[in-house]
Structures are given as structure tokens and as C-alpha cells.
Amino acid sequence: MQTAFINICERMGRSQELSEFKRGTMIGCHLCNKSIREISLLLNIP
Template sequence: MQTASTNICERMGHTQELSEFKRGNIVGFHLCNKSIREISLLLNIPRSTISGIIRKWKQLGTTATQP
């Protein structure tokens, strides 16, 4: 019998990186004055991910992954 603490790692999903195209779509929607909530609903991506991508784009000028 497994306890809840040993089973939690099996239940957690592995996150996958968004493609450059999807990140570009997010920035494009942002430039078209769509809200983070609207972008999240359109692309079915969490709001925290959307805001992180937009923040990174504003700071670095790119959405590419950094080494």
C-alpha cells in the first residue's frame, strides 16, 4: 500500500515547454490589446504562464529560452 506522500510524484504531470510559435502568439495577442485572461481562454494556457511570457518579452525583448 502506498501512502499519499509517495504517490504524489506519480500524479504530478510533467510540464512541457511552449513552442516558439505559441509564445509568439501570446505576444501578438498582447500587442493587440487582449487581456491576460482573454489570451488564457483563447489558447487554454494558465494565466501565470501568459504573464510570465509577457514579462520576459518586455524585459529581454525575446521569448526564446535562455541557456
């Protein structure tokens, strides 16, 4: 089952995980009511 999940992620273009810092910054932005678009622009991630 795990290989199916990995294959799906690879097809979706998920090449690497976020760093701890970016993940924390993203959560902080979310808690401050930033939109998904604003967070994406701030962190330069799709």
C-alpha cells in the same frame, strides 16, 4: 544555483515550455491589448 531554479519550476507545475507558435501568438495578443484572461482562453493555457 540552476538546480534551485529547476526545483522551484517543478514545484510550480511548469511541466513544459510553450511552442514557438504559441509564444508568438501570446506576444501578438499582448501587443493587440488582449487581457491575460483572453489570451489564456484563446490559447487554452493556464
